Amino acid sequence: MKYYSTNGKAPIADLHKAVVKGLAEDRGLYMPERINKLPQEFFDNIEKMSFQEIAYTVASAFFGEDVDPDALHDIVYDTLAFDCPVVNVKDNIYTLELFHGPTLAFKDVGARFMARLLQYFIKQEEGHKEVNVLVATSGDTGSAVANGFLGVEGIHVYVLYPKGKVSPIQECQFTTLGKNITAIEVDGVFDDCQALVKNAFMDAELNAHMKLTSANSINVARFLPQAFYYFNAYARMKEQGKADNLVICVPSGNFGNICAALFGHEMGLPIKRFIAANNANDIFYKYLQTGKYEPKPSKQTLANAMDVGDPSNFARIYDLYGKSHEKISALISGATYSDEQIRETMRECYKASGYILDPHGACGYQALADGLQPDEVGVFCETAHPAKFKEKVDEILGIDVAIPERLAAFMRGEKQSVPMTKDFADFKDYLMHQ
Secondary structure, eight states: EEETTTTTSSSOOEHHHHHHHHHHHTSSSSSOOOOOOOOOHHHHHHHGHHHHHHHHHHHHHTTTTTTTTTHHHHHOOOOOHHHOOOEEEEEEEEEOOOOOOOTSBTTHHHHHHHHHHHHHHHHTTTOOOOOEEEEEEHHHHHHHHHHTTTTOOTEEEEEEEETTTTTTHHHHHHSSOOOEHHHHEEEHHHHHHHHHHHHHHOOHHHHHHHHHOOOTTTTHHHGEEEEEEEHHHHHHHHTTTOOOEEEEEOOOSSSHHHHHHHHHHHHTTTOOOOOOOEOOOOHHHHHHHOOOOOOOOOOOOOOOOGSSSSSSTTTHHHHHHHOOOHHHHHHEEEEEOOOOHHHHHHHHHHHHHHHOHHHHHHHHHHHHHHHHHHOOOEEEEEEEOGGGGGGHHHHTTOOOOOOOHHHHHTTTHHHHHHHHOOHHHHHHHHHOOO
């Protein structure tokens, strides 16, 4: 499979280059030249398959031409050492729980898959020069990537995060690890962190000094595996006879997660329509209304992992549908919620069902509650365990959310981080001395 850039000015790449390089030379995002349709027989029998069996079938359609089948099997099964169950919350609203991995967040799937695929390609290279992974995070990406790559030979990870703008529990998940993980505390917002990463890739002197790649959802090996759990959600709903008019709702920040769902749809996944649920950062919502994409500085909100003012993966969605606003808005609707609306949703859901939403999942739940038709069944992504936002959840719901032991273990660690300005010259200087 060959990969082209969304900007259309970079050389065509193979999967090896797309994964190791992360971003194309023209700053565009890599896209596969085609999306392979899965056979009808697969969907006819999908409810009889396990999560790992489903994921391996999907992964083979994505990556099978470029990765040895046995190696791909090992990568998939090692990645998915946990389940992503579908749970009924209320009436025809279900949640796809994506917080059962090591860091209790949906990004565990993509991060673990990418770590293993990247190592597979590095081992094929002569000399095995160390690869340096740069990742910007607004919360869960940093912890998922750091833990996905922890101890992986030949790879060093630099996690850039905005000072004071991620939850204390999220922060401890990537600042306490040590080994091959370095946390960089940037005096700015998430968009500043993302700009530092993108500028690093474009700097010739820095790239001559060290081998760089990204583990943000701009990397094809990070976002594509997230399609696995949408196929699994369909299978589990089909088991219950509720898959005929299925609506998938994705709380959206950098849009890698919903982008993976849309790739699944292009492969034949029979989802009726999609909803992108936003917090106050409503750039995509406004695009759907007006046809104009106008990035803005991100606003800080209760659902901090969605605080993105210029979502990178919009470029992939735009490209996927031939830059047609009509096609995009026909398949995807939007919703946007203020902090107060998020709080009210969390209270209402807990009172009505006893289910504890985190602030991001609350956006997804409310979008379904507001927009589901009588004949439709909705599944929203609960993207992180509520204990990752314990202070906020406890305060809003007046409860004491239990902290899983996996999370408590991180909190006992000692913070190690490197303070950094948002000036690229300072970041470059730091990396040049590594």
